[in-house]
Amino acid sequence: MLRNRDREGERSVAGSGRQAHIHGAAITTSWRDASRSLTDLIFDGVSAALADAGTPIAAVDSVVLAAHDLIDGRSLSSMVTAPAAGAYLRDEIRLSEDGLAAASFGAARIEAGESAVTIVAAWGRASEGDPAAVSRAGFDPFLQQPFGLSDTEVSAFRLSRWMARHGDAAEARAEAARSRRARAAANPAALRADSGARHESFPLRPGEGPRRADVVAAMVIGAAPGAVRIAGVGHGTDATAVGDRDLLAMPALRTATGAALAAAGLTLGDIGLYEIDGMTLADEALALESLGLCPPGGGFRALTADHVNPSGGSEAGWCYPAMGLVRLIDCYTRLRAAAAPTAGTPRRALATGLGAGGAQTATAMILEAA
């Protein structure tokens, strides 16, 4: 019986000797735009990414999607969405995961030599359907759904657990919320429209939940050298039952990040920019503590640092499963802008993405400017 063989293999993003580079990307956010169908929004987003990359669609040989049927509102939704994302007569695959997992898999296709140019796209249209109801449908129908449990409540549980140890921290939370509102206001890709009331459960406060949005994120990656390369990838998986998890330790996220850093041959100290996925302000702050970026209890204050979520995080517009890819694109655009680095500009960034079921799975990716 083989056990624990060569576990380093999974951590080596360059295990095949090939590397994936990012050639272009785009994020589009909107809210209840009656002039655009879901497929229109996807087509617009993917077209913008191709234009940003300067890549003609004819050069693309692979498409990797992250999307969910229940969020898209029809069974096997990729029947209509995949062609809009450029999949016609191409090798296309759909992950029902967060968008950063799709980016990881797209990079694997490049590393495997299966593709020269891959489109990675993820989306969610929160203005159609009932995101909370869809989230609830993923929890145990006998033991959890009757309590109305959704991803928001898992986030609230996480914050409750944190407050039991560290207190209310009202001032730090308010300052972190103000900080990310200002950052979102300065983020050109952030949602400008009012998407209405936010679903927030105690002890989450108004403004700490996500700003729901219709989001399309798309990226063009390839084997040819680009301004930014994917230096490391890691994945982590937690237990299914929320009660079985250490909600503060977030082991899936920590494992994923550790694996990504190991693959890149780096430590957290080498990273100059962080875009950390979290549905709520608390999720973002507590992820920083889980990763060891600040002491326990210091997550909300750490969230106001300039190099942490300069995009504004979930305040800039949020809809699962696009957000890990959004965080990655936020990193990419800032690294690309700093392609001619001066002192203090980041050259390496960490993006994270969380999966469904209250972040049961996590993906981490390290980007490095050329």
Next chain:
Amino acid sequence: MTDPVAILGVGQTRYRRRHSDKNTAELVREAAAAALADAGIGLDGIDLIVGGVAPDALAGLANIDLMSIARPGIPYMRINTGGATGSSALLAGMTWIAAGRGKAVLVVAVERMGHATTAQNIFNSIFDPIYEKDISMSTISMVALRATLMMQKYGFTSDHWAQLAARNAAVSALNDTIERPRVFTADQVRGSAILAWPIHALEACPTTEGACAVVLTHAALVGDRTPAWIHGTGAFSDTYAMGDRFHRPEGALDNLITLERAARKAYGQAGITDPLAALDMVEIQAPFASSEVMAYMALGLCTPEDNVAFTERAIAGTAGVAFQPSGGPQACNPVSATALIRITEAALQIRGRAGARQIDGIRRTLSTGQGGATQFSTAVILGAEKP
């Protein structure tokens, strides 16, 4: 292709209309444990788990894979490409190994569609909500339209569909993974109720639940075990609307151009120029007899002119290649797993472990996957020889 990848272990539950006595995790455990034991690998030797689950609505729960397939501490991802989900998941596992991210991947696909009170209502929701849904389009009526096309264009009759359905039902009696094989004659097919003309009830795949698992490994882990080697793969995606797939230069609807391209790519990797001569066995992801016939041309097994005669030889067992020795999806069709079952059955035949349905001398096989309205197509060539 990069370093060779092998199927080192497979595992299947029994397939039945509804597993009322087992939850989804128990089905997954049964299939996965069998595959791991077959491969001689412990779960902690697995570098990635790929889950295959198609429409969530069939199970009535979102993300049943997270509850049943994902394991703490092991990287995990879910694939959903409809009926092609199982084969797409296997290809994803191959990619992981070829990328150098790991050497052993567990692929598990599971289906709970017996829990859907009205599966065809759910399949109705795969169609366009404005133009198609309200005319009660379903996977059955979709196939009926295509069968009619084949009858008008090539001269097939409903007898062909009935005879092929009866042939596949007869061989399925040897498949011990099917709990209650349905064996019937062509006359019984013709006498069964019309679901959507010309499709009779006994031509339609049964509602099926079950799980299938495969352990993929890098060649370095094979040792002295007996694997089935992956010789070639291909996957392509088509446009959605069936009406858009007629008058285009790439090929009409019945040409199944994504299946044709997937097979051509796989043949190229495997060095196959004459598939009928090179292949010993074919498992086609075709839940209806007419769907199987439509694939023959796309796979390069016959020409349009020879289509009807070739089908008659396939029914008689004289086509020169063994079709659907498991009985195929017409015998059991757990949607999320069915394309992985096609590969699993091929691997069992190559490894000489197919039990009562074993055919002597199987050295090279083709397994297909089809999802959506034949939009998502995959082809996988397996062989006994290390490539």
